Amino acid sequence: MNASVNALELKNVTVVYGEGTPFCKTALRGVSVCFPEGSTTGIIGHTGSGKSTLASLTNGLLKPTKGEVLLFGEDIWAKPKEMRTVRSKVGLVFQYPEYQLFAETVWDDIAFGPKNIGLDEEEIKNRVRDAAEFCGITREELERSPFELSGGQKRRAAITGIIAMRPKVLVLDEPAAGLDPKGREEILGGLKEYRRQNGTTMLLISHSMEDIARYADRILVIKDGEAFMQGGLNEVFSNAEKLFDAALDVPQITKLFIELKKRGLCGDTDVYTVGYAKKEAERIIGGSGNA
Amino acid sequence: MLKDVTFGQYYPGDSFLHRADARIKIIILIIYLVIALAAQSALAVALSAAFTLYLAVASHIKLRLLLKSVKPLIFVLVFTGIINLFFTAGSGEPLLQWKFITIYREGIRNAVIMLIRLVSLVLGSAVLISYTTNPIDLTDAIESLLSPLKKIKVPVHEFAMMMSIALKFIPTLIEETNKIISAQKARCADFESGNVFRRIKSLVPVLVPLFVSAIRRAEELADAMECRCYRGGEGRTKLKEMKTRPADWIFLLAAAAMCACVIFLNRVPVKEVFEFWKGMF
Numbered sequence: 001m002n003a004s005v006n007a008l009e010l011k012n013v014t015v016v017y018g019e020g021t022p023f024c025k026t027a028l029r030g031v032s033v034c035f036p037e038g039s040t041t042g043i044i045g046h047t048g049s050g051k052s053t054l055a056s057l058t059n060g061l062l063k064p065t066k067g068e069v070l071l072f073g074e075d076i077w078a079k080p081k082e083m084r085t086v087r088s089k090v091g092l093v094f095q096y097p098e099y100q101l102f103a104e105t106v107w108d109d110i111a112f113g114p115k116n117i118g119l120d121e122e123e124i125k126n127r128v129r130d131a132a133e134f135c136g137i138t139r140e141e142l143e144r145s146p147f148e149l150s151g152g153q154k155r156r157a158a159i160t161g162i163i164a165m166r167p168k169v170l171v172l173d174e175p176a177a178g179l180d181p182k183g184r185e186e187i188l189g190g191l192k193e194y195r196r197q198n199g200t201t202m203l204l205i206s207h208s209m210e211d212i213a214r215y216a217d218r219i220l221v222i223k224d225g226e227a228f229m230q231g232g233l234n235e236v237f238s239n240a241e242k243l244f245d246a247a248l249d250v251p252q253i254t255k256l257f258i259e260l261k262k263r264g265l266c267g268d269t270d271v272y273t274v275g276y277a278k279k280e281a282e283r284i285i286g287g288s289g290n291a
Numbered sequence: 292m293l294k295d296v297t298f299g300q301y302y303p304g305d306s307f308l309h310r311a312d313a314r315i316k317i318i319i320l321i322i323y324l325v326i327a328l329a330a331q332s333a334l335a336v337a338l339s340a341a342f343t344l345y346l347a348v349a350s351h352i353k354l355r356l357l358l359k360s361v362k363p364l365i366f367v368l369v370f371t372g373i374i375n376l377f378f379t380a381g382s383g384e385p386l387l388q389w390k391f392i393t394i395y396r397e398g399i400r401n402a403v404i405m406l407i408r409l410v411s412l413v414l415g416s417a418v419l420i421s422y423t424t425n426p427i428d429l430t431d432a433i434e435s436l437l438s439p440l441k442k443i444k445v446p447v448h449e450f451a452m453m454m455s456i457a458l459k460f461i462p463t464l465i466e467e468t469n470k471i472i473s474a475q476k477a478r479c480a481d482f483e484s485g486n487v488f489r490r491i492k493s494l495v496p497v498l499v500p501l502f503v504s505a506i507r508r509a510e511e512l513a514d515a516m517e518c519r520c521y522r523g524g525e526g527r528t529k530l531k532e533m534k535t536r537p538a539d540w541i542f543l544l545a546a547a548a549m550c551a552c553v554i555f556l557n558r559v560p561v562k563e564v565f566e567f568w569k570g571m572f
Contacts, residue, residue, distance in 0.1 A: 059477055102495065112478055
């Protein structure tokens with residue numbers, strides 16, 4: 001595997017809804033962005049900024065009005081008839097995916113994707129079992145109706161259905177929306193572990209700066225349908241002023257450290273997670289204690 | 292595929308048709324249907340077509356939208372046109388005779404009348420009701436027109452409320468369906484290939500979540516209504532009282548007069564009208 005390969009790349013993509021009608025609306029305007037293989041990119045932006053449009057582009061549910069979508073260097077629209085192959089490689093988890101559950105048992109529902117790819121029985125069984133085990137769905141739960149599960153469990157079952165397809169790229173549109181902190185941690189933590197084990201490229205759409213700081217290594221900021229900022233965590237969060245201009249935020253803990261720096265209490269503002277902040281704080285306190 | 296559903300498509304505007312009382316519009320629609328169906332003679336058909344044209348222009352609805360309401364009927368139109376053209380036996384000499392095809396004057400006449408009638412029916416009801424009447428006003432109007440039935444214990448208010456809720460949820464459910472289709476497509480679901488049975492079967496993953504969410508929405512809505520103390524129609528007042536203005540009555544009278552005209556013209560052949568006209572001068 002070549003580290004410099006882009007799993008997914010958008011080249012100068014423009015999306016216009018309802019072209020030629022009075023309701024015409026430009027959702028994305030000339031967006032060029034790369035998602036390197038094995039990376040996790042957090043995508044942030046306001047409601048209506050074009051995040052979900054971008055998600056639908058990645059697996060060919062939506063055709064760009066202009067521009068190209070490249071999956072491992074190949075234009076996904078070159079052979080529209082083979083779009084299902086693309087969809088088996090790019091797993092897209094929509095917002096509130098629990099509303100797509102339909103089968104009689106959780107097992108059948110998880111097996112839906114792998115079945116559609118056309119795998120044989122044995123392989124389907126393996127994949128369902130693996131995915132379920134990974135996502136913490138018990139055997140007993142697999143036999144139950146998906147409609148009997150709790151909200152968080154349903155969400156997990158739905159995400160498992162995508163993971164069972166073993167996609168190379170996993171796109172998640174607000175996977176933790178509307179869950180309690182424990183549910184968030186379970187799902188996002190699970191996904192992080194999944195990525196560590198499988199080297200899957202992930203795109204994580206979220207409103208929460210904290211979540212992105214914890215789980216992503218790159219950031220793409222979308223503003224009014226344009227790629228406003230993109231790059232590593234440091235690059236983007238160290239540019240706090242620019243984020244504030246876009247009426248977005250940096251993680252709370254980063255804000256604290258920016259304040260501390262203003263007052264000359266510390267020199268480092270590249271603090272995005274509470275864990276790192278704790279170490280940093282101990283270092284500062286420890287340092288002044290020694291002096 | 293779901294984008295083309297025009298059912299209940301209200302198009303906001305400020306024409307006199309938009310402002311007219313919905314109850315009057317429903318009555319006029321009935322009169323209008325009588326006109327369109329009763330017109331037989333050439334003059335009567337011309338008059339009813341003129342009325343349709345007038346309504347279409349007065350509604351300020353764009354031509355493109357008007358055509359869209361007729362579009363689903365193209366097959367029916369062509370079919371009735373052909374049937375009437377070729378299968379009407381006339382009394383005079385055939386205009387055209389070629390192998391098994393014979394066309395009489397009456398055939399052309401019938402085909403033209405049928406086409407005008409069908410287009411009028413669709414266009415007229417679209418312009419009078421669907422495009423220019425807010426669905427809420429429409430159900431209010433139906434409730435008000437049917438209110439005499441309350442005397443014989445027909446649950447008119449409940450019926451109207453159900454109808455307005457159903458209408459309101461159509462766009463929501465269409466949006467929901469599109470979302471679910473996308474989600475299943477993302478799981479490599481195939482809706483396009485295979486024979487009819489396979490295609491119907493492939494819709495299960497769409498229909499089940501759709502029904503589940505429709506029931507969930509219904510339950511939530513029922514709770515929300517109960518929280519606001521909804522308890523049926525008795526003593527319930529309206530934010531927007533329906534008012535019938537003088538202009539509405541004039542409109543109604545004009546429609547009734549038009550209807551009388553059409554019935555009268557049906558009985559008079561074209562020739563007589565022309566002669567009567569000549570005699571005037």
